[in-house]
Amino acid sequence: MNDQRCGWALLVCLLTSGNSWSDDGCFYDGVSQTSLAHIIEQVSKRYQVGVITTSRQPETVRLSQPLGDCSLDEFLTLATAQADWAFRQQDAGVVFYYSPRQPAVAKPSATPSAEPLDDQREEVVVKGIRFIHDPALVSRYASNTLTEVALLPPGQLGGHNGLTAAIGRRAAVTFSQEAGVDRNISVRGMSSDFTRVTVNGMPMLATGTSIDSRGAVNNSRSFDFNVLPDGLFSEISVTKSSNARINEGAIGGSVDMSTPKPLPASATDALVSHRQWLNIQRENNISNGSDGGAISGGLQGSVDDGSFGWLVAFSVRKRTTSERGYSTVRWQVADWGEQSSLSDEQQQTLADDLFYPRHNRYDIINRELTTLGATAVLQWRDENWGQLDLTLVGSHHKQDMHEYHISSAGIRTQDLSDIQVNEYEVGAQGMVYGSFSNVNIRSEHNHEVDITDLGQIKLDWSLPLSTRWKVRSALGYQASIFDSPTHDNISLLAYGQDFSFDLRENDRLSVNRYGFDITDPGEWELWRISLAQDQVVNRYRVAELEFELNQSNTLQHWFGIQYQAFTNDRQEATYTYNSPDGLVNGYSQQTSGNFSQGFGLSGLPTGWVVANQGIIPSLGLDDSLLVRDPTQQRQLNEYTWAGWWQTVFEVWQLPWPVRGDAGLRYATTRQQVQGSLLVEGDDSESVEAVNSQFRYGNWLPSLHLVAQARDNLLFRAGYSREIVSPSIDSLTTPLLLRTSARIVTNGNSELKPIRSHGFDLSAEWYGSQHEFVAMGLFYNRIDSLIVEEVQQVTLDQLPYYNPQWEAQDDGEGDYSYRRPVNGPGTDISGVEINIQLPFTRLPYPLNRFGIDSSYALSHAVARYPLDDGYVTLPPPGLSRHVFNGAFWYRGDHLETGVTLRARSRYLTLVPGNNDNDREGVNASAILGAYGSWQVSSELQLSLDINNITNEAFDKFVDSSNRVYSYSVTGTEVRFGLGWQFGL
Missing domain, CATH: 2.40.170.20 (TonB-dependent receptor, beta-barrel domain)
Incomplete structure (x- = not known):
């Protein structure tokens, strides 16, 4: 898809120029700019090479737009000459990566040349093809640990885009039901006891209950999703193969739910001032x-x-x-x-x-x-x-x-x-x-x-701490x-x-x-x-x-x-x-x-x-008559x-x-x-x-x-x-x-x-x-x-x-x-x-x-x-x-x-x-x-x-x-x- 946000100067140049680009050679007019996503698409289609980038939102990064008939090296050099971005050519293709001209501090900015705050910098192939616009696929591609991610619209209430339904579309997970709502997760067919759940990266246990025939109070390590409010989470992920930075406690998988944040995760992402x-x-x-x-x-x-x-x-x-039904309370x-x-x-x-x-019991369960x-x-x-x-x-x-x-x-x-x-x-x-x-x-x-x-x-x-060292605490x-x-x-x-x-x-x-x-x-x-x-x-x-x-x-x-x-x-x-x-x-x-x-x-x-x-x-x-048995x-x-x-x-x-x-x-x-x-x-x-x-x-x-x-x-x-x-x-x-x-x-x-x-x-x-x-x-x-x-x-x-x-x-x-x-x-x-x-x-x-x-x-x-x-x-x-x-x-x-x-x-x-x-x-x-x-x-x-x-x-x-x-x-x-x- 062509980037429709190119500068007016580029449009004027294209409309008024009487000569082809080949007549003018390869040049930069000093004005025209476009997005990194558009640069990637041009390189991929024009030169038929793969392109890799560290940016998670290349649409927000602004680079120079080369004009005329350029070789691949000329095109890349001109595109990155005016920004804190560089390139290198590998056997796999071209890699665009952030390279500040001066040491940068970890300060977000709406400008394209600030250092990304997200330091993981996992490089993802974008190649100008459309899957770069699917953040869930990008996350899976960039992950080494086979992580499935589902992103939710702001305040999304239950339904097709609800928290549990969204991750179900991405991964082979399923949920037990309680009162018609998803309760306990199963990853790869295994019970919820084999799954660890975190909220904002921190372990959490949510305890709910059911009727006696389903175990009553859940005092296990499994997480009851049905007690969570809808609309507070913007992302849910399932990691199926753990690494050393992930908390222990999951054989089936680790599930993390994240609340939305007002500032972008990376300086290359767009800053939304109000929403x-x-x-x-x-x-x-x-x-x-x-x-x-x-x-x-x-x-x-x-x-x-x-x-x-x-x-x-x-x-x-x-x-x-x-809820209505029949139960025997066993035979x-x-x-x-x-x-x-x-x-x-x-x-x-x-x-x-x-x-x-044993009981031949009819059941009616009404809940508010x-x-x-x-x-x-x-x-x-x-x-x-x-x-x-x-x-x-x-x-x-x-x-x-x-x-x-x-x-x-x-x-x-x-x-x-x-x-x-x-x-x-x-x-x-x-x-x-x-x-x-x-x-x-x-x-x-x-x-x-x-x-x-x-x-x-x-x-x-x-x-x-320096250009190489960084410290985090929580x-x-x-x-x-x-x-x-x-x-x-x-x-x-x-x-x-x-x-x-x-x-x-x-x-x-x-x-x-x-x-x-x-x-x-x-x-x-x-x-x-x-x-x-x-x-x-x-x-x-x-x-x-x-x-x-x-x-x-x-x-x-x-x-x-x-x-x-x-x-x-x-x-x-x-x-x-x-x-x-x-x-x-x-x-x-x-x-x-x-x-x-x-x-x-x-x-x-x-x-x-x-x-x-x-x-x-x-x-x-x-x-007042209740007796608390110490045993x-x-x-x-x-x-x-x-x-x-x-x-x-x-x-x-x-x-x-x-x-x-x-x-x-x-x-x-x-x-x-x-x-x-x-x-x-x-x-x-x-x-x-x-x-x-x-x-x-x-x-x-x-x-x-x-x-x-x-x-x-x-x-x-x-x-x-x-x-x-x-x-x-x-x-x-x-x-x-x-x-x-x-x-x-x-x-x-x-x-x-x-x-x-x-x-x-x-x-x-x-x-x-x-x-x-x-x-x-x-x-x-x-x-x-x-x-x-x-x-x-x-x-x-x-x-x-x-x-x-x-x-x-x-x-x-x-x-x-x-x-x-x-x-x-x-x-x-x-x-x-x-x-x-x-x-x-x-x-x-x-x-x-x-x-x-x-x-x-x-x-x-x-x-x-x-x-x-x-x-x-x-x-x-x-x-x-x-x-x-x-x-x-x-x-x-x-x-x-x-x-x-x-x-x-x-x-x-x-x-x-x-x-x-x-x-x-x-x-x-x-x-x-x-x-x-x-x-x-x-x-x-x-x-x-x-x-x-x-x-x-x-x-x-x-x-x-x-x-x-x-x-x-x-x-x-x-x-x-x-x-x-x-x-």
Whole structure:
């Protein structure tokens, strides 16, 4: 594309000159200027050579425009004669690089001759072809570590250009869903436990929660994206092969999110003195009537010389969601006793380990979600004091959730000798139909208020010590506080009822029938009220110092040291009220909406009676009754020192020019778990302190090579050693007894971290019309996975004693004692394919269409310990197939397309609970659509549709694919308006 910003003098010269350039030879008229991007295009087309530049925005750099008939050397000499830019000719082509005529200070300027502040100076091939205008492709091309970057418009709210959707288009990543919003990331098919997330380069943990069947509070190291506000981040990147300068903690990949900055990252980038933006979005769910809305805005400014800049932005979203479904809370085998109404053959089948669904529960989850966020940035540039950036990020996420359940709680235990079995049928999954008498039916109303507050403050400073040496430092503090001040559960019972379930027509959704009117309040009695509070506090403190040595234009070194302190503190309190008389006292209500609609299955109830939360204060119950059990509290402290060296190099004298980096990082961590446990003495029980300490250190080398076979063809090879610390829950969970399921869980404070050797090989082709194709192989050798060890024990065989357990124990027999251990290692190997293919070479209108897609195939097996040996299955969280794709149309003003995000099934627990051999989540395929209309340079309209087919969340147990939890959230439609001013 010709540069239309050439000076008027050049235009006049071209129009008035009567002679050709060849008649005048090669000259410069002393006036005409053009951009570096246009110079690159001219050199590429006129002389047919590749061109490389250190500038990340060559459109903003002004050079002289040579005129006449010039040789290549004459053209380059004249173009750079009047600016602080130079060139050199290599076998690969021409390299334009910044070369100040006098020593320059690190001060930004809108002029083209200032030294770039971004010191990494990775040279990228631009060659005058259009992919230079795609910053995401430029970032990947320039990266040695295989980094995928997605840039977001200012204040972009959720949708096609939302934070998680944007990175999904670039990389083979996928997200788990919570209330129709992306929650936990999976990179290369691996679970979020293998991914490290940072904000503005600083580690952060965002803790959220879900319903009990999905793990409740997330007290792991995985990051909950759904608690973040939309519109505060301008960039998200995924690095899949680590180097020495990147914090340890990621085998799958490292994810970094960045807030916008008012000053340009490099002096060669344009300085925008003032900019404002405002985005408004309206949301409707066409499946269940829930809705919402969002608004984001911001403004930034800077002084004319670029020495000071500021930015403030905000985001507000409020939405309601409704989720409906069915859950079994696992399948199990029970003792049915003597069933006189059954034949001997039927009696024997019941006794022969016949699995059946425990709860047969209908679920309604209504949520009101409010998310607020703000960010502020101050940047100061001074030639004596250097560069100073102060960044603040804060957010508040509140979930007000009402869960309504009706379940066959009377058949949840393992001793069912008092239940009468009238009839049943057996299928491939076990008992798929059953009719019973004398079953207690439970109605539950769980009201939960969950709040996640996030805050980060970070100070970055850098100063050139000389023309070669530069120093950087960073100080940061981050806090994430999850609090559940309200968690009240009220259970009603209808005693001794007839009940049947039927999974014969649909194995994911049972048709339940009850022997009474479940909508009649008079049929129900108050059974139990449970009050609870839960709080998780995560804190990071980080200090970092790094020196940079620019030995030459092709050789740079970094030396750094970092201190990081992390604290996780979880506090829980509970109280249980058992009703002595069963009186509801009129505190009852009907579930809202029509539960039966939208499933395509007849026989489902429209609703049922649940308790009203007003019964709690009417009985004089409040949070003052909460009891904080000292044996259920744990705190984790981690203190890490790390040091590193890294060298980035370029070698252009080889037949294929090569660039890359080599580095070594050493990190040592001291880990401390504190808490209490209750032990049995001779005459009484006593509380003893837990203070378990563990220390480990690791050398983490890395090497990356990028060979440039052609200007548009790269071959990559990379190696990195990585480490992932155990999950917080795995380290800190105290003994917890679940009597109805006969399960005891416990953590293990002596777990060792997971270590891996990672290898990458890839080839990338960059076309002249925005085409891009990449294919890569990856391999990770993991030395030890953390897996669940399962033992059958009695209560007196547990590591310590709690007298409450005997009161809670409602039956005889062994318990399954589960705790995490370091198991055998595994090999994860796979293939990644990325394709960006606009149909620009086809005739109109087909040339307006195109395809973007990314795919990852991952393979691994792990050995899980069992009582009688081991079983071999994929590691937890590993999806064999992950695919993201879009088919789009882009016109002059209109852009539209359809998207698909899919992943194959993955496991969450091996072996499963209640003697199921595994637990996991079935495959999903989420179809979406989007459109946007650019009304003007300042105004844009958008439409986004998510989950068009209302794809269900489908959790299963056992290799026979028994349903665990099956629910749908509906199809969301979002309408948006966006304004940008001052661009």
